Amino acid sequence: MRPGGCRTVLLEPSERRTAQELVRDTLRRGILTGEISGGTRLVQAELAQQMQVSTTPVREALRSLSAEGLVRLDAHRGAVVRRLNQEELQDIYELRCILEPEALRRALPRITAQQLDEAAVIETRMQEERDPARWSDLNRQFHRVFIDAAGSARLTQMLEILQDSFAGYIVASIVQDDHRRDRANDQHQTLLQAMRDGDGERAAEIMLEHMRVTMAHIAKLEA
Template identity: 40%
Template sequence: MEQNLTLEELAARMGGDSTAPYFIAGVLREAIYRGVLPEGQPLHQAQLALRLGVSPIPLREALRLLETEGLVSFQGYRGAMVTALSVEEAQELYEMVAALETNLLRIAFPRITRRILEDAARTLDQMEAEGDCIRWRDLNQVFHNLFYEPADRPLTLDMLARLRQKTDRNIRQHLVSMREESQRQHRGILAAVEARDLPRALEALGEHLAYTSNDLQSYMRLEEGAKKRR
C-alpha cells in the first residue's frame, strides 16, 4: 500500500488547473478518502488556500461542491468541517445503492456484450494487482459500471455515483478485511453474467453489496467502541 501523502503531494500528483474549483474539490475529496483530512476536522480555509496555492474564492466554491456530496458541512461562524458518516447512514446508503445497482443490471443485462465481459475480466485482474486503496476503489467502480452503462440510465448512474462517494469514504480502513472475499464475489458476478444467468447474477450482486455493507458497519462499530474506551 502507498505511504500516506500530504495535501500538497496529492495536489502535485493529480495535476490540472489549480485555479478551478472542480480540481480543488478533487484534491480535497481524495484527501478525505485517504484520511489526510480526517472526519470531524475543521477546514481552515486560509490555511488550505495557502497550502494549495489557490485563492479563497475557488477554494470556497470547491468546499460547496463537497458539501453537495455530503463530505463537508458548513457550521455557521465555525466554518467548514469534514463530515462524519454514522453506522445508520452507511446502512441506509447501501440499501439505496443495492436497489439502484440491481435495477441497472436487470435493465442492462440483454445489452451486455462480449467486449464488456472481456473488459470486466481485465479490470478484475488489475484490481487484484493494485496496492493502492483509492485506485482499487476506482477500479471497483469501473468494474460495476461496465455492467450498468448499457442500461442507458444517465440520471440513475449519476445518483449512484453520488451515493458511492459517501459510502467509499471509509474504503481505506475496511478494505483489508474484505478485499479477498470481495474479489471472489466479483468473480462470481462475472461468471453469472458470462453464463447469461440473470437470476444468479442479481443474487450474486445482492449478496456482494450486502457483504460490503455489513463489513463497513462492523468496522465502524469497532471504531466507535474503541473511541469510547479511550
C-alpha cells in the first residue's frame, strides 16, 4: 500500500465482538502486517462505508489505535497510520535490547515443555511460510511465547507495544530482501534450542544479535 493512499478494508464477521472491536482489530491487523502502511490516511466516512458500520465505532476504534501508538490523530488530516522517524526507531530498538533479553532470563526457569513445543510449532510454520505478512504475524507469535513465559504482565505490555511498532517495518524489510527471512528463521531455531538447553545467557546473546540484524535491515530500508 502506497503511503498516503486510502484502501478498502474488509470487515471480518464475528458474533462475539462489537462493531468497534471488529473495526479496531481489522485495522490493527492490517497495520501490523504491513498491509496498511505508515502514512496511510484512515478516513472515518470511507471506512464506515467499506465496513458497513456507522462512523461511531470507526471513531472509537481509531481512538483506541491512537492510544496504542499505531495511529496519529491529526486535526487537519484526520487519522494517519504512524510512520516512525529514525530517532524513534533507534529508541525502540535500544529499549528492546534491554527488555527482551531480560524477558528470556525471566522465562527460563518458568517456561514449560508445552510452551517450548508451541514455539517449535510456530518456528516450523515460519520456515514454510513465504508470505511476508503472514510470516510477520507468526514472528510476533513466536516471540510472544517467551515473553508470556516471563510471567510479568507489565513487561508483556511494554514489549507488545514496542514489537507492534516494529511489525510493519519487518514486513517491508522482508519484501525488499527475501534472504532476511531465512536468516531470521535460522536465528529463531538457534534461540529455541538455547532455551531448551536452559542456557539463558546464550539465548540473550542470540536475541541481541537477532535484533541488531533486524535493525540494520530496517535502517537500510529507511535510509
